[in-house]
Amino acid sequence: MLAILYSFRRCPYAMRARYALVKLGTQVELREVVLKNKPEALLNLGGRSTVPQLLVGAQRFPESMDIMFWAIEHAKDQTMAEQLWPAQAQQQAKIRAWIGFNDHCFKPWLDRYKYADRHPEFPESYYRQKGERFLQRLETRLAHSPYLLGAQMTLADMAVFPFIRQFAGVNSQWFETSPYPHLKRWLTAFLQSDDFKTVMLKYPAWEEGQTPIYFPEPSQE
Ligand SMILES: N[C@@H](CCC(=O)N[C@@H](CS)C(=O)NCC(=O)O)C(=O)O
Numbered sequence: 001m002l003a004i005l006y007s008f009r010r011c012p013y014a015m016r017a018r019y020a021l022v023k024l025g026t027q028v029e030l031r032e033v034v035l036k037n038k039p040e041a042l043l044n045l046g047g048r049s050t051v052p053q054l055l056v057g058a059q060r061f062p063e064s065m066d067i068m069f070w071a072i073e074h075a076k077d078q079t080m081a082e083q084l085w086p087a088q089a090q091q092q093a094k095i096r097a098w099i100g101f102n103d104h105c106f107k108p109w110l111d112r113y114k115y116a117d118r119h120p121e122f123p124e125s126y127y128r129q130k131g132e133r134f135l136q137r138l139e140t141r142l143a144h145s146p147y148l149l150g151a152q153m154t155l156a157d158m159a160v161f162p163f164i165r166q167f168a169g170v171n172s173q174w175f176e177t178s179p180y181p182h183l184k185r186w187l188t189a190f191l192q193s194d195d196f197k198t199v200m201l202k203y204p205a206w207e208e209g210q211t212p213i214y215f216p217e218p219s220q221e
Pocket of ligand 1: 013
C-alpha cells in the first residue's frame with residue numbers, strides 16, 4: 001500500500017516535502033487538506049495534526065524534514081538521493097544548519113512580516129529588515145555558487161526556497177527591486193522548474209472514499 005501524504009498546496013513545509021517526493025520519484029497518495037476544515041481521518045491521528053503528515057502503515061511522520069528523509073530513503077533515483085543528502089558528515093551538518101536557521105530564526109520574522117497588521121508594535125518594514133538578515137546570508141552564499149552547498153542542489157535549497165518564495169510574495173514589488181540578484185536567480189530557477197509545476201498542481205480537498213490521487217502522477221514520474 002502507498003504511503004499517504006496529508007498536504008496543503010500553499011504550505012511551505014508541505015511544498016518542501018512534495019518537492020522532495022517529485023525530485024526523488026517517490027510516489028505517495030496525496031490528500032489535499034483545507035486547514036480550516038481538516039478531515040476527521042487527520043484529526044483522529046491526534047496531536048497537532050499539522051500538514052504535511054505522512055502515514056506509512058502505522059508509522060507517522062508529522063514533520064516535513066522527516067518526510068524529506070523518508071523520501072530520500074525510499075528514492076527511486078538513488079543518484080539524486082546521494083546528491084540531495086551527501087554522505088559526508090560535514091555536508092550534512094551544513095544542510096541542517098541552513099534548515100535550522102530557516103525554520104527557527106527566519107520563519108518567525110517571515111510570519112510577522114506577512115501578518116504585520118497582527119503585530120502592530122512595529123511597522124512592516126521592521127519585520128522585513130529582520131527577515132532580510134537571512135536573505136543577506138543566502139545572497140552572500142549564492143554569489144559564490146549556484147546552490148547553497150555548491151554546484152548542486154541539496155536538501156538545504158529544497159527546504160528553504162518555499163519560505164523565500166513566501167517572503168518575496170508579501171511585497172513582490174519590493175522584492176523585485178531588492179539588492180539580492182543571486183537569491184532571485186536561485187529562487188526563479190526553482191519557481192520556473194517543471195518539478196515545481198508538478199509540486200503546485202491543484203487538487204480538490206480530499207474526502208473519505210474518493211479515488212486516490214497518486215503524487216507525483218504516474219505520467220510525471
Ligand atoms: N514543523 C512542522 C510545521 C508544519 C506546519 O506548521 N504546517 C502548517 C501549515 S503551513 C499547519 O498545518 N497549520 C495548521 C495547524 O497548525 O493546525 C513541519 O515541519 O512540518
